[in-house]
Amino acid sequence: MIPFPRLRSNIIEQIIRAAGALDGCVVKDKQIILITGATNGIGLAAAEALAALGANLAIVGRSKTRTRIALARIRSAAGREEPVTTFIGDLSSQASVRRLAAEVLARYPKLDVLVNNAGAMHRTRQLTKDGIELTWAVNHLAPFLLNKLLLNRLKESAPARIITTASQAHYGAHIPFDDLNAERSYRGFDRYCETKLANILFTTELARRLDGTGVTANCFHPGLVATGFNRNNGLLMNLGMTILRPMSRSPQKGAETLVWLATSPDVANVSGAYFFDQEQKLPSPEAQDTDTARRLWEISERQCAVRSSARQQRTD
Ligand SMILES: NC(=O)c1ccc[n+]([C@@H]2O[C@H](COP(=O)([O-])OP(=O)(O)OC[C@H]3O[C@@H](n4cnc5c(N)ncnc54)[C@H](OP(=O)(O)O)[C@@H]3O)[C@@H](O)[C@H]2O)c1
Numbered sequence: 001m002i003p004f005p006r007l008r009s010n011i012i013e014q015i016i017r018a019a020g021a022l023d024g025c026v027v028k029d030k031q032i033i034l035i036t037g038a039t040n041g042i043g044l045a046a047a048e049a050l051a052a053l054g055a056n057l058a059i060v061g062r063s064k065t066r067t068r069i070a071l072a073r074i075r076s077a078a079g080r081e082e083p084v085t086t087f088i089g090d091l092s093s094q095a096s097v098r099r100l101a102a103e104v105l106a107r108y109p110k111l112d113v114l115v116n117n118a119g120a121m122h123r124t125r126q127l128t129k130d131g132i133e134l135t136w137a138v139n140h141l142a143p144f145l146l147n148k149l150l151l152n153r154l155k156e157s158a159p160a161r162i163i164t165t166a167s168q169a170h171y172g173a174h175i176p177f178d179d180l181n182a183e184r185s186y187r188g189f190d191r192y193c194e195t196k197l198a199n200i201l202f203t204t205e206l207a208r209r210l211d212g213t214g215v216t217a218n219c220f221h222p223g224l225v226a227t228g229f230n231r232n233n234g235l236l237m238n239l240g241m242t243i244l245r246p247m248s249r250s251p252q253k254g255a256e257t258l259v260w261l262a263t264s265p266d267v268a269n270v271s272g273a274y275f276f277d278q279e280q281k282l283p284s285p286e287a288q289d290t291d292t293a294r295r296l297w298e299i300s301e302r303q304c305a306v307r308s309s310a311r312q313q314r315t316d
Contacts, residue, residue, distance in 0.1 A: 025263040027053040032111050033262060034058040034104060036091060036146070037118025039066040041227025042165060044073065045251035046115065046258045051078035053263060058108070060100060060118070062090040091118050091142035092128045094304060101149035110157045113262045114150060116143035116164040119195070123233040125186035132303065133182045139195035144202055145304045151215075158214025159268065162206065163261045166219040166274065170197035171284045175296055180303070188233065198296060200274055200283050205293040207272030216271035218261050223277070225254030 033050055037043035038059035051057055051074045059074065061067030067086050074084050085107065089100035104111070119139045126134040132141060143164060154160040173193035176182070182191055199219055206217040226248035230237050260278050261267055274283040286292065 024265060025053060025260060026265060027055045027263050028112070030056055031113070032056045032058060032108055033113040033115065034060070034108075034111060034150075035115040035117055036060040036143070037165075038074075039063065039070040041229060041251050042222050042225055042254045042258065043115070043117040044070050046117070046255035046262075047074045047084075048077035049252065049255055049259045050262060051075070051084065053259070054078075054083075055113075055263075056083040056085075058085045058087060058104065060087045060089055060091075062088065064088055091146075092134055092137050094130050094132075094137075094141070094145060097142050097145045098149065101146055104150060105153055108153070111150060111153045111160065112157055113161045113163065114147065114154060115258060115262065116147065116162070116199075117258070118142070119165060120232065121188055121192040121230050123188040123237065125182055125191075127181075131181075133180075133186075133191070135188075135191045135195050136180065136182070136198075139192070140198040140202065141300060141303055143199070144300045147202075147206065148301075148304070151210075154215045155210075155213050160215045161262060161267075162203075162210075162215065162217040163258060164199045164203055164217075164219040165258065166199040166203070166221060166283075167193075167196040168221040168276065169193045170200055170287055173197040173284070174286055175201070175292060177295065177299070180299065197284070197287055198300075200287040201289075201293040201296045202300070203274070204272050204287070204290065205297045208290070208293075210271065216267070216269070218267065218270060218273050218275060220257040220261060220275040221281075222249075222254035222257065224248045225251055227251055227254070 033055045035043050035047050038047040039061040047057055047059055057074060059070060061070060067088060071084055071086055087100055087103055089096045091097060122135050128134055128137045147162060170193055175194060175197060203217050203219040210217055224247060226245050230241050257275050257278050261275065273280045275281065
């Protein structure tokens with residue numbers, strides 16, 4: 001039991017405000033913010049901060065237990081019971097992403113902010129039920145499909161915002177258009193970097209397509225953050241992450257730019273940009289290539305239509 005939820009909420013808010021991170025950030029009344037990957041790390045810290053600022057949150061988790069624990073933490077940060085809704089969905093499955101989108105559409109006539117944050121790295125190559133390499137499926141195709149399915153609702157809710165958690169790990173990466181399923185070679189970190197490049201290219205193309213709609217799309221690098229990231233890849237990787245811990249920032253610090261992108265009036269009219277610590281940065285030359293962004297979009301549409309083209313909704 002957490003005896004003083006409002007007090008805890010104030011403490012979280014004060015810690016972030018003390019760092020100046022939320023100066024000017026405004027959560028409008030009844031603003032609905034949907035966050036994936038909110039059961040741990042950056043997503044959970046962002047959800048706590050946004051709840052403390054007064055947002056009506058919708059969180060997505062794949063495990064009922066972890067989602068319930070996250071819900072309790074977010075409610076305690078908010079200091080009230082009402083405004084957090086949970087959705088359960090495994091983002092590695094396209095059927096699950098479609099189900100999630102349908103539930104969100106049924107629940108919310110309006111959606112103000114969509115945060116694509118869930119992500120992971122996998123040391124070994126694995127295939128999803130859809131026959132897609134797992135890291136690509138979760139980090140790139142899941143947000144791609146979820147956004148396509150929710151895009152009309154976001155447009156109807158304009159002004160609205162889409163935020164994607166990318167990474168500076170994208171520098172030096174290329175999209176392997178001739179081996180998208182990583183059949184010829186697979187290295188866990190290289191694959192992860194490709195998906196983070198895909199996050200930025202997705203943001204660029206999405207912003208272009210959304211021009212004039214009142215919906216913005218931006219992405220950011222959170223820094224090296226002490227989270228559950230890469231703790232799923234065996235003892236050695238776990239040890240590596242523990243060694244990196246003293247050099248890593250807290251999840252709260254890692255979440256600051258996300259919270260700022262979701263709520264600050266400073267970025268109300270900025271779209272298609274990549275940020276680090278609330279500053280717009282230039283991503284890699286590959287990430288700025290609009291032809292690559294368009295090509296990736298078209299291929300992703302085809303990858304998401306696999307096995308379920310009849311059910312694919314046209315959303316743009
Ligand atoms: N940590 C860093 O240094 C760092 C740096 C740059 C970018 N990032 C990015 O930050 C984002 C958040 O990662 P994090 O560092 O906060 O790691 P984390 O603590 O491991 O959190 C990842 C979140 O994604 C969820 N997730 C993973 N696979 C999923 C799936 N198949 N279906 C549904 N949800 C799934 C996890 O759910 P469970 O709780 O069920 O596992 C968890 O909520 C990722 O996109 C990552 O690439 C992290």
